[in-house]
Amino acid sequence: MIRLRALLIAIPAILACVPGAVRAQYPFGKNKVLYAPKEWKVLETDHVAIYFYPDERAVAEFVAGIADDTYREFSRFFRVEFDRRIPVVLYGTHHDFGETNVTPYLVSESTAGFTEFVKGRIALPFSGSYPKLRHVFRHEMVHALMIEKLRVVMSSRRRWGYDGPPLWFVEGLAEYLARPEPDAEARLFMRDAATNGLVYPLEELWRIEGSYLMYKVGESVVGYIATRFGDEALTVLLENWWRYDRFPVLVERTLGIPMRTLSDQWLAYLRRRYYPAALDRRGMEEIGALLSPAKSLYEMHPVCAGGADGSGRVFCVGWARGAMNVMELERDGGGRARGRALVRGGSSVRFESIPAMRSRLYARGDTLLFVSKAGAEDAVYVYDVEARRVLRTIRVPGCRVLSSPSLSPDGGSIVLSAIDGGGKSDLFVCSLEDGAVTRITDDYYDDSSPDWHPALPLVVWSSNRCRGDDDSYALYVCDPAGGGIEPLTSGGFRDVDPRWLGDGTGVLFSSDRAGTPDAYLLRDGALTRQTNALGGVYSPSPCGDGAFLCTAYEAGGFRSYRVPLRDEASAAPAGGAACDEAEWTPGAPDTASSAVERDYRMKLGLDFIGATFALDPDYGSAGNGAQLFFTDILGDHQFIGLLGTATDDFDEVLDKLNVAVTYVNLTRRLNWAVGAFRLAGYTGSSLDLIRYERRTGVTAALVYPINTFARAGIDVSGTR
Structure with missing residues (x-):
């Protein structure tokens, strides 16, 4: 049967089209809108697979030209090798980047790129500057190699659950390796922080977590550690990750000094370096x-x-x-x-x-x-x-x-x-x-x-x-x-x-x-x-x-x-600019020309496995089991599966099987989903009749984001 619930959902969806509803919806969240579908291609180098669309070919070839050298540089530093190509998803502008499904979250304008932890995907927009694109790509490649290093270290010790480094260390390491020397902006932020009392001890850097200053402070701390103990110390910190559950203990056992002492010495270094600037x-x-x-x-x-x-x-x-x-x-x-x-x-x-x-x-x-x-x-x-x-x-x-x-x-x-x-x-x-x-x-x-x-x-x-x-x-x-x-x-x-x-x-x-x-x-x-x-x-x-x-x-x-x-x-x-005579074009021809281009084909990978509790919206609990999430590299195709049973007796496993699968398609502005389910279990309470029920059915949904602030949608389901 078709439930009345579909009509009740359709009515507020239609109301969302009027201006008053647009304003009312804003505090509750925004929509991701894919204004035009993209014809994705893949450009494969020895170590990186670059996902792009034809309009941004020049950007893709530029990244292909620097990708393998960057990989080899950081692979030597971390002493780790990938057994697969690192996926890099490129977007021609930041507005295209904001439409990405690599992450389910909205992307702010201040985000210059990100590396996600599930598939190790790097997502980057082009901001108009190729030197900036190079820096952000190198920054995100550090993240990808560091994540792989920790995975290899911990899995070799059969430790599957572990905490990552503090965010200031993660971002500081990426900034330190991405740029050989701190630029004028990094020195500016650190000088201002040091002379205005905005630098905290290492144990209190959570106070600036998530801010741009945290990136620069992290870069300064990591650079100080490298200067004092050598770049090797940064790699050894990661290789010792399996030994200690607390970061201060790891630092003390690896570097040979307590974290508090390291913090005091770093703060003293900042005072020596930046206080004289106040004189002139x-x-x-x-x-x-x-x-x-x-x-x-x-x-x-x-x-x-x-x-x-x-x-x-x-x-x-x-x-x-x-x-x-x-x-x-x-x-x-x-x-x-x-x-x-x-x-x-x-x-x-x-x-x-x-x-x-x-x-x-x-x-x-x-x-x-x-x-x-x-x-x-x-x-x-x-x-x-x-x-x-x-x-x-x-x-x-x-x-x-x-x-x-x-x-x-x-x-x-x-x-x-x-x-x-x-x-x-x-x-x-x-x-x-x-x-x-x-x-x-x-x-x-x-x-x-x-x-x-x-x-x-x-x-x-x-x-x-x-x-x-x-x-x-x-x-x-x-x-x-x-x-x-x-x-x-x-x-x-x-x-x-x-x-x-x-x-x-x-x-x-x-x-x-x-x-x-x-x-x-x-x-x-x-x-x-x-x-x-x-x-x-x-x-x-x-x-x-x-x-x-x-x-x-x-x-x-x-x-x-x-x-x-x-x-x-x-x-x-002022002087005039002494410039190169030949016009500059992006890309490194030798590397980019050896890359292999192919059409994008959907290939699903497992993102997440978790225990779940199945719940029928009309009839209450219906059992439990495992939930599995599969997506493709772009996040445009999503499969969600449920598998479990409502019995304690092996003889009734198939009879009381809980199974469901849903497919979600986000390749166009109109999002749609279809699914089927078979749920079995007991319902009722001690004050009522407890009964066993088996329910099977199908479901479908359509969602059309009108703009960032309003959407229309409908979902229907039929059960037996």
Whole structure:
């Protein structure tokens, strides 16, 4: 029979389509939406199987080119070999990555990749930068090899259940091995933590677990252990894992010193290394005026709207109520700074997700430009801050990820950075009049943060086009209507986030050329350092004739400041970029060309076995048994099986057998499932008639995610 329960489920599913239900559903969770199915391929090297779709072939070939060398490097370090290829699932953009079924959980924008523990799968998105992709791939490969090392060590000692290392050690080891030397960002975070009392003893690192600081602290601790005791000590720690159940005991027996002593010595090392920086660097409140609320932790990309004297309104991207929002920074009646949400992210289809780091705001007069994910892709919103309404929505066909829009001098076009479907991060110009899109750059360099000159047909932006396989960035300019690309700065540093001054005579930008990100002014070929902050300074933006706004990382948070503009005659020359003459393209031809490509074929593997208790929804308990979960590599095909019996007598095993199987298909936007079951057991209570019943039946379900916040679904079942 068909149960009435199917109709009762269908009614609320239909109600979920109306706007009121969309808002009501938000606090209870979000949906994963596969907006378009993918034609998966597999690229196999000697040690890695790369799962990709044709649009991202360049990304897949790049990973194939570095995969085997990376595997051999870490295999030697861990002294372990895989007996199978490591599966690596690639996604062309972070939005595609958010649709993954490799994990059943929602993937946040801050997740750069992950390695799951069941099948040892690595999942990675392409963020526009091939050097960053290399680093994240190496980081996740460390996880895969470390997990395999622990499995081999423990299984060789017949220990099947065990706890893993603390998270700071896991992530710290991955960061330490993925990058030969700590970069400027790692030093920045550690210097800030050390000088602001944010570094805890090793036994108390749980206080920062899950934060980005934990990664950098872990990298520092692991690097300190390697410096003191050699890289060999890190491998021996894992090889001794079977001996001890507590990490502090393992450290003491392996390194020969108590963990408390190791912690004290590491903290003393941090003081020796980073305290001297306080002598020639200053806190941000000595440099400029704080605009963020005193207890806030995140306000990024501040811009000034109107007011040539710097008295205009200040907008930024800020964190509030569990999501990123477009905020206005203002003062209350008592003169205290406060943040007011102008556009709330994360609670509607229109403003599904406002990017935290990758995209800046742009302001001119009462017009504000910002980016938000809206459905399958990003959109640029032209927003009237006085009327608090969207004037226009702009999308770029073929590009799911957009960043940092900037308005042309005549207000008729915008320039922005976008990631297309083919592994390229380039610049585009969009006409506000007819929606026409013109591509300015078309290569494999990471072109980001463009800004239009206030009066001339010139665009300045940041790019690693000096050397595409290097993580250094320089500033470049060009006429978007055509013409050559000219470098403005040298390519040996990270020169990012450029903004023209209001009169167009110079460019503000952030650079780590002094070892830490600071604000600089480039004018007439000369550089003037604007800040010497103890933390780091990002995203400088002019505000009036004599000041600029910026974000500074200090005391564990990103906050916005207004800083006086300096223009000293003794500034150092900027220099031009000495770059490679040949255009860079991704991939290592020798390795990538030897890889074997094939079509993806579903192959199921066992994910989980567990004891379960079978329960009929209408008639109560029906027995127990084992539950088995099988999925394919992509997680798109899922089989769940149940096997058990409700008897204590071997003679009745088959008669009282409990068996059920369900298949779930997640390959398209419309998810569906079918199943069959045979459940037997006793039901009732001592106050009622206890009876034995056997029930067989089938079930089916359809679920259609309308968007991130609403879905329609129905399930039916028939029993006998």
